[in-house]
Amino acid sequence: MTLAEGVQLVSFGLLAAMMIGTALGVVLLSNIVYSAFLLGGVFISMAGMYLLLNAGFVAAAQVLVYVGAVNVLILFGIMLVNKQEDFKVIPRAWIGKLATAVVCVGLFALLSTMVIGTPWALSTETAAGDGATVLIGMHLFSDYLLPFELASVLLLMALVGAIILARREYIPDEPAETAVSDALTLPERPRDLVPAGKSDVD
Amino acid sequence: MIQLEYFLLLAAALFCIGIYGLVTSRNVIRVLMSIELMLNAVNLNLMAFSNYLDPATARGQVFAVFVITIAAAEAAVGLAIVLSIYRNRDTVDMEQFNLLKW
Numbered sequence: 001m002t003l004a005e006g007v008q009l010v011s012f013g014l015l016a017a018m019m020i021g022t023a024l025g026v027v028l029l030s031n032i033v034y035s036a037f038l039l040g041g042v043f044i045s046m047a048g049m050y051l052l053l054n055a056g057f058v059a060a061a062q063v064l065v066y067v068g069a070v071n072v073l074i075l076f077g078i079m080l081v082n083k084q085e086d087f088k089v090i091p092r093a094w095i096g097k098l099a100t101a102v103v104c105v106g107l108f109a110l111l112s113t114m115v116i117g118t119p120w121a122l123s124t125e126t127a128a129g130d131g132a133t134v135l136i137g138m139h140l141f142s143d144y145l146l147p148f149e150l151a152s153v154l155l156l157m158a159l160v161g162a163i164i165l166a167r168r169e170y171i172p173d174e175p176a177e178t179a180v181s182d183a184l185t186l187p188e189r190p191r192d193l194v195p196a197g198k199s200d201v202d
Numbered sequence: 203m204i205q206l207e208y209f210l211l212l213a214a215a216l217f218c219i220g221i222y223g224l225v226t227s228r229n230v231i232r233v234l235m236s237i238e239l240m241l242n243a244v245n246l247n248l249m250a251f252s253n254y255l256d257p258a259t260a261r262g263q264v265f266a267v268f269v270i271t272i273a274a275a276e277a278a279v280g281l282a283i284v285l286s287i288y289r290n291r292d293t294v295d296m297e298q299f300n301l302l303k304w
Binding site for chain 1: 204206207208209210211212214215216217218219220221222223225226227228229230231232234235236238239242245246249250252253254255256257258259260261263264266267268270271272273274275276277278279281282283284285286288289292293294295297
């Protein structure tokens with residue numbers, strides 16, 4: 001990335017502030033839909049960070065996969081289980097929250113002292129820059145070929161597993177006569193249809 | 203010049219926010235979102251190390267691509283599990299999902 005150092009520093013500061021702010025919003029806001037949209041903000045600022053780190057390809061993949069797929073998937077999940085419910089109040093829940101906050105701050109302090117105290121062996125080579133995309137392709141098809149293929153199989157398994165898990169469970173009333181024609185279909189409980197255009201507050 | 207330490211500190215902060223959300227939220231979907239935050243923090247670490255310690259070969263970027271792949275699969279399966287639990291228990295409250303607890 002050929003940017004002036006001041007520009008890099010300012011954009012890092014802006015992206016860091018945006019990332020921390022939106023991440024806190026994701027965790028702390030009470031409305032889950034706002035949280036989901038703020039999660040998109042975290043992903044976008046993460047892509048900006050990747051651009052600052054000379055990784056244009058991964059930044060594009062981040063925007064495509066996270067903002068375009070994962071965030072939309074989470075929004076769909078919220079819409080599918082959108083139940084306005086007031087959670088039952090647990091007595092002394094603040095103790096757990098306080099303990100978690102203390103543990104998290106302690107972990108952050110530990111990590112920061114480690115990060116600052118360690119003498120990192122910084123490399124002086126020039127970054128691959130825009131050639132990184134070619135390098136990633138070379139890696140994927142030479143020394144990382146096996147993980148690449150395994151990832152493809154894992155994605156297929158996740159696809160099938162998600163469909164099986166999310167379908168409505170089917171309990172047949174009578175033992176099914178072995179029909180050959182629908183041997184490859186997945187039986188599913190029929191849903192009770194909601195009339196269109198009807199609000200649920202009547 | 204931006205130092206490596208800045209990125210590592212930022213990733214640590216994001217990871218801690220993710221852990222806090224993971225432990226304290228009661229909505230299942232928010233728990234999934236916190237897991238995504240933590241995965242992103244790890245990715246930022248990988249990319250920072252790739253850029254500062256090993257810039258010529260870009261191995262960290264390959265790792266980050268793999269992590270993004272696994273995270274997408276995890277989100278899909280996680281949401282499917284959430285949907286099926288929601289159909290069983292008719293709630294999204296983490297405290298009600300104690301089928302295996304007592």
